[in-house]
Every structure is written in structure tokens, then in C-alpha cells.
Amino acid sequence: MGVIVLFGSLSLVGCIEEDGAVGVVEEGATAEGLAEPAVLTPDAAEEGPYGCGAALGTPVDGGFTQTVQPEADSLLLGAPDVPVNPHLVPGADAAHEMMLVWQTAAGTIGGRAQVGFAEDGLSWTIPGVSYAVAGYRIHVVRLCGLASDRSWRFRVGSDNGWSEVGSFTTFPEAGVDTPVRVAVIGDTRNGPASFASLFADIDAAGVDLVVFTGDAVGNGTNWEEWSEWYEAGGTAFLHQPLLFAPGNHEGNDQYYFAQFPSHTGVGHQAIEAGPLHFSVVNDNPTAGVTLEAEAAWLAADLAAATAPWKLPMWHKPAVAACQPHGEDPNNRQWLLPVVDAFPEVRLVLNGHNHNYERSSPYRGGQVVEGGVVHLTSGGGGAPLYTGSYGFDYSALQVKSQHWVLLEADARTLNVTAYDLAGNVIDQFTLVR
Numbered sequence: 001m002g003v004i005v006l007f008g009s010l011s012l013v014g015c016i017e018e019d020g021a022v023g024v025v026e027e028g029a030t031a032e033g034l035a036e037p038a039v040l041t042p043d044a045a046e047e048g049p050y051g052c053g054a055a056l057g058t059p060v061d062g063g064f065t066q067t068v069q070p071e072a073d074s075l076l077l078g079a080p081d082v083p084v085n086p087h088l089v090p091g092a093d094a095a096h097e098m099m100l101v102w103q104t105a106a107g108t109i110g111g112r113a114q115v116g117f118a119e120d121g122l123s124w125t126i127p128g129v130s131y132a133v134a135g136y137r138i139h140v141v142r143l144c145g146l147a148s149d150r151s152w153r154f155r156v157g158s159d160n161g162w163s164e165v166g167s168f169t170t171f172p173e174a175g176v177d178t179p180v181r182v183a184v185i186g187d188t189r190n191g192p193a194s195f196a197s198l199f200a201d202i203d204a205a206g207v208d209l210v211v212f213t214g215d216a217v218g219n220g221t222n223w224e225e226w227s228e229w230y231e232a233g234g235t236a237f238l239h240q241p242l243l244f245a246p247g248n249h250e251g252n253d254q255y256y257f258a259q260f261p262s263h264t265g266v267g268h269q270a271i272e273a274g275p276l277h278f279s280v281v282n283d284n285p286t287a288g289v290t291l292e293a294e295a296a297w298l299a300a301d302l303a304a305a306t307a308p309w310k311l312p313m314w315h316k317p318a319v320a321a322c323q324p325h326g327e328d329p330n331n332r333q334w335l336l337p338v339v340d341a342f343p344e345v346r347l348v349l350n351g352h353n354h355n356y357e358r359s360s361p362y363r364g365g366q367v368v369e370g371g372v373v374h375l376t377s378g379g380g381g382a383p384l385y386t387g388s389y390g391f392d393y394s395a396l397q398v399k400s401q402h403w404v405l406l407e408a409d410a411r412t413l414n415v416t417a418y419d420l421a422g423n424v425i426d427q428f429t430l431v432r
């Protein structure tokens, strides 16, 4: 199938203020061979979701312990406390899995989730696991067996106190041509006011998933900063599942691993989300793991993925011109050759540089038709960077706090970046 991408604005610029440059695209493909969306009924989830927390990976850093939660209220040990910082983390199969995560006092070990199709119909009560982390307890209920492409309601806690009712929508089945919407944002550290504004816009847009490119906080070991981050996100965290690529500022800390439990315990993970496959690399490898090993995992994951769009993601760009960080030499050495080896990879997501940037289609060290667009979204609130190394493969840099909307079906991937005021600062489309 032909692959044609045309960018309307390829002028080489430095980090510019609120530039309105717009990239564009075209070219059609047929819908032949695509499955129609399935018609879902309540009967599709007749058996209901179930807890599968025992399958969680064991975080390798920090030495904290995982506790299987008892179901009986009589085993509650802590004082009555309402869950705080509840949030959603997508499971590996986003059509059927979701993790519900929250925090309580360290002594509260009897938490569970109540899940259903409506706020007044939370039919299933499901226990999970918890982590004792430096004076707190972080609870995780991993839901499996969810019906796909449905809106779900939930609350978390115990009879000692419940969260507000949240909601999420499971992704369509892989191979079903239902459009999905995903937000990209990163590098929010030290900028909670901007993050709050951008995340409110993301919530209003009603996306199915938020992809976070790393560096939520300045110091991953500081619980106060994490709490400030959750406060800024507000109730949006109850409605927007968040897929997180750990940044250097998370520091592989126990707080990060407990709040965003990955399936591997080392920070890399893959999820299937309708027509999208995200391969999240931890480019700050944990102790005993090399970047070479992360690259090998990425190669194997991309080779096994069958989704129409394969989207590798990690924190520090391998292709970027924005000063001072520019592109990371280690990621350029180990990760760039991997994505270049897969013609079906067309977009890579990164953060770390506090601006918006996208490369021209780039593969094998040169700008080529059908190459990979390397997109930096690192303007979630952190102080913005200026300056450019002027690499000729950098198509656009915009010094602006922003978020990015991905709208995808099996053959088209629309990308639109918005600034704090809601202005479009870039737009382009990839077509398979």
C-alpha cells in the first residue's frame, strides 16, 4: 500500500514563539480488508471483570513490598481515610484491561474497586494488591476481562472511605476499524498551573488515553511534588488513563513504579489500543539493565506487534535540534537503528526537550519519503527551552507549552498540537 506524506511547512527554524506553521498531508488508501466495528451488548460482559493483580510485575527498585489485599473489612488497620490521587493506568490489552491506582495511609490494607456500567450499578467488587511505600500505601486493582469498546464506571477505596466515581472507556478490539483519540503531553515538572490548564483541555477533548512522555516531577523521590502533580490534574485523572514513559527526573524511584505499575517491573511496556501499538522504552534503564537490552526488547516487541500503527516512545529524543539537550547520543546509537529497521514505524514520541518539535520523515540518517517523524512533546509546564542546533532534518520547532492530539484509524493518523490558548501550532497526517 502506498505511503505518501507531504508536509506543508518544512522551513528550518529555531525554537520560535507560537509559530503558526502547519504541516499537512494526504493520500488515500482503500478500506478494503478492514473489519466493521462489532455490535456490543451488555451480554458481552456477562461474566464481568475480574482482578488479576497477582500478574503484576515486581518493581525492582526501592525494595518495597507487595501485599495481597484481604477482602474482609475487619482487616482494615488504618484510620478512616478517603483514597487520594486515584488514577487510571492502561493494561497491556487496553481493550480488556485497566489498572485502578490510589493512595491511602500506610495501615489501610483492605482496599478494593467497585466497577460497573453505571454510577448506580457498580456491580462488581474486586480486591487488588498494595505497596507500602515510605509511609504511604499505594493500592492497585488490575481489572481483566472487561468488555471492549464500552464505557465503565468505578470507585476505589473501602467502607472507610470511597473515591469519587470515575469512568473510562475500553479500546476497541485489535483489528476493528473504530477511530480512537489519544493525547500526548510531557515534562510538566515545576509547572503545575500550565499542566492543570492543558490537562483540563485534554479532559474536555474526551480522549481515550493520555500518553505521557516523562518528567512529571522534578524529583521522583519527593512525594510532595507527586501530590502537587495529581492536584493539578484534578478529576481528569479519574477519566483519562495514562501511559507513562519514565523520564530521568522520575529516577526509577519506587514512587514511580508503584503508581505506574508496568508489566515487566523495569519500566518498559507495550500496550495494544485499537489500531495503535505503543512500545514504551525506559531509556533510563534500571539497575542491571542496559540500553542495549532495552533496544533488543523494542526490536522484539515491534516484530511481534500486528497493529496498523506501531508507535515507539521513550523520554530523550534520538532526533531533535532543540538546545540545550538536542538528541541523546545513546538513544541515537541503540534505539534509532531499531525503529529505522521497521518500515511500518512512522512516528516516534519523545519528551525531555521543553518545547514542541517534529522532524522531517527521517530514516537511515536522511530525510526520505516514508521515513519516521520524531515528535518531541516536552512542553507540559516545565520552563521552555530556546535555541536550535539547526539540523536540516528538524522540520519545526515551536517554543510553546502544549499538548498533542492523535486521531487514528487503521489507515490514517492525524496529529494536531495545541497551545495553552487552544491555538493549533502544528498539524500533519500520516497515511498508510
Ligand SMILES: [Fe+2]
Binding pocket: 214, 215, 247, 248, 249, 315, 351, 352, 353
Ligand atoms: Fe528529561
